[in-house]
Amino acid sequence: QKEVEQDPGPLSVPEGAIVSLNCTYSNSAFQYFMWYRQYSRKGPELLMYTYSSGNKEDGRFTAQVDKSSKYISLFIRDSQPSDSATYLCAMSPNAGGTSYGKLTFGQGTILTVHP
Amino acid sequence: EAGVAQSPRYKIIEKRQSVAFWCNPISGHATLYWYQQILGQGPKLLIQFQNNGVVDDSQLPKDRFSAERLKGVDSTLKIQPAKLEDSAVYLCASSYWYEQYFGPGTRLTVT
Numbered sequence: 173q174k175e176v177e178q179d180p181g182p183l184s185v186p187e188g189a190i191v192s193l194n195c196t197y198s199n200s201a202f203q204y205f206m207w208y209r210q211y212s213r214k215g216p217e218l219l220m221y222t223y224s225s226g227n228k229e230d231g232r233f234t235a236q237v238d239k240s241s242k243y244i245s246l247f248i249r250d251s252q253p254s255d256s257a258t259y260l261c262a263m264s265p266n267a268g269g270t271s272y273g274k275l276t277f278g279q280g281t282i283l284t285v286h287p
Numbered sequence: 288e289a290g291v292a293q294s295p296r297y298k299i300i301e302k303r304q305s306v307a308f309w310c311n312p313i314s315g316h317a318t319l320y321w322y323q324q325i326l327g328q329g330p331k332l333l334i335q336f337q338n339n340g341v342v343d344d345s346q347l348p349k350d351r352f353s354a355e356r357l358k359g360v361d362s363t364l365k366i367q368p369a370k371l372e373d374s375a376v377y378l379c380a381s382s383y384w385y386e387q388y389f390g391p392g393t394r395l396t397v398t
Binding site (some may be wrong): 178180212221223260264275277278279280 | 291327328329330331332335341361377380385386387388389390392394
């Protein structure tokens with residue numbers, strides 16, 4: 173069993189739709205949860221970062237973490253064609269000192285938003 | 288602020304040949320990472336440096352892969368000899384704190 177599971181999609185939605193992306197995980201040591209966006213032939217870029225359980229909103233993006241269910245989500249409101257990319261969830265255990273950055277990634281969900 | 292630089296962007300080699308990738312992190316970032324991203328998968332950490340010391344290389348295939356970070360700045364990742372299953376994008380990232388900044392990657396094809 174992989175530590176982080178993510179539905180690879182692909183997911184195709186019309187412009188303006190609400191998109192829901194999800195990951196499940198098995199390692200209860202994960203405390204830091206991130207979502208990265210990766211455009212074709214580019215490196216991933218950080219979208220959202222949350223610590224422990226709860227919600228975080230940034231513009232059209234909302235990240236949710238439910239540690240009791242080992243489940244995280246990213247919601248995109250009013251999706252735009254420019255949101256078309258691969259979305260990667262990533263997780264890290266309790267950070268401290270050089271523990272920063274030992275990220276475990278999901279396999280990514282390919283999202284296409286068509287006009 | 289300049290981003291993470293990587294070269295070359297693309298490389299095609301035959302199996303059993305050797306290859307090297309170069310990474311220049313963002314200035315001031317003490318932590319540097321090398322990831323392997325196979326098509327259709329998320330990045331997998333190969334090695335993490337803190338300044339010029341190795342923090343984690345548990346997933347680095349040490350019989351064929353090696354990496355160094357001289358003077359705590361630039362880094363090189365080498366594969367010798369390459370296998371077909373090494374075909375992937377090799378991503379370099381750097382961080383000052385928790386946020387990792389990724390370079391564009393080097394796409395390696397082993398034939």
